[in-house]
Amino acid sequence: MPAGKRLPALNEIQFLELQSLVEHASGVILLPDRRAVIAARLARRLRHYQLATFADYLHLLTLPGQHAERQRVVELLVAKETYFFREHRHFEFLAHWLAEHPGPTRLWSAACASGEEAYSLAMVASEHAVNDNWRILASDMSPGMLGLAREGIYDIAQARYFPQGWLQRYCQCGVGEMAGRLQVQLALRERVSWRQINLIQALPDDLGVFDAILLRNLLSCFSQDDKQRVVQRLLARLRPGGLLLIGHSESIHGLGLPLRPILPSVFERLC
Template sequence: MNNLVLSDKEFAQFRDLIFEIAGIRMSDAKKPLVSGRLAKRIRQQGLFSYGDYFRLLLSERTELQVAVDLLTTNETYFFREPKHFDFLRERILPELASRSTLRIWSGACSSGEEPYSIAMTLADVLGNRPWEVLASDLSLRVLEKARGGLYRMVDAEDIPRPLLARYCLKGVGENAGSLLIEPALRNRMTFRQVNLNATLPDLGQFEVIFLRNVMIYFDLETKRQVMQRLLPLLRPGGYFIVSHSESLNGVCDGLKVVSPSIYRKPHG
């Protein structure tokens, strides 16, 4: 049982399954990742092969969610790609702050660092004026972590010092070495599971949508389909932000480039 080996055929099965569910295209280079992330779970289930585990996924929906969580979670950190948060603070918020309630969607929030970075920026600039942050992900496991708002202190290195002091609580005693996002800020957030590769639930409309470091895992047709679902949820004049390594060129013609990785939906 300690010598689990993922065959090419088994890898292809998992790869096809993740593509069908999440729209994520895994290259052959991802085989070690799939093998490594599933091995411990297979042993926990008392199974002897990846094939046995794949058959389990076909019959147990709860376990299928566990496998999706394991295979789709990506690295993230606070204030990643800081120019986007500068743009939010200096350009978007002064421009759109007069809206009755400013709504921002973090469309692949992972363990919560991105939406909390957005929320700290909103709270700092807008104060008690109405704003909402929706944070969504396909993985229930990372959403649970995000809701808790508890992180290691070393994860706070990229949080600007004034925001760290204002919106994060330093752990003491048995929580030493950790930080907790301030409850008042957490309470203004909404976390929910959303699969971007399926029909979207009724989420309302947003002034800003962050969808960073996600579509790099999609093929062109999947990217186009995702954007067709998302575009109606962005208000006219709203901003759509992808990562610096991504582009919507050839993917979506309903947005105008503001600067690399930042797009805007025309008015009217």
């Protein structure tokens, strides 16, 4: 699709093909009311391949050797809004919890996207943990997102909800060509381990057990069956008495899980 040309239509059958591809790869269900957004996000791929229609692009995805392009589609279409200290009440709660929880402490940002959640968690742990014996695992299914997260470079607008003084304490602000951007300081980046994990698949055997797991703003994209399976997998890696945090607008009601609500969207694993 040449630059400047009108965006081609994404019809219902083509949308359903994309929906099936994304759900199979990630468990995420694309909603029909997002069709226009989906078309806009994929327009750059049509331009990249100089294709005129979504039918041409969907055919390309079926060809041998296009695994990387199919993965790129999933990354483009499941990308979620993220910024530092999103849903800040979770971090306020964790600050108090860490202050009363002697280490060692293992924390898992299970759907970390481009890393803002994991670094927010690391800042809170640096400020409030009883001692320095804490570590964070951050995982995502997208290699591209994990690459961005490891670099720790973000637009300064992503820092609009930083507590006072934390931007200067934990980040370096860019100058010259990097003006308007920030980078998380190396000492903090080194406290986070990054790993590619697809939560709808079996988890790696060597993950170990965690004291708190954040799985926020992803469950609402899953079918009820996938939601059940994903949370059960995570609970198998959460110690009894450990915490599971989900998005404020999400629900795990009716799944019959061994969890006790502490606050809305914060749960404690029972024995």
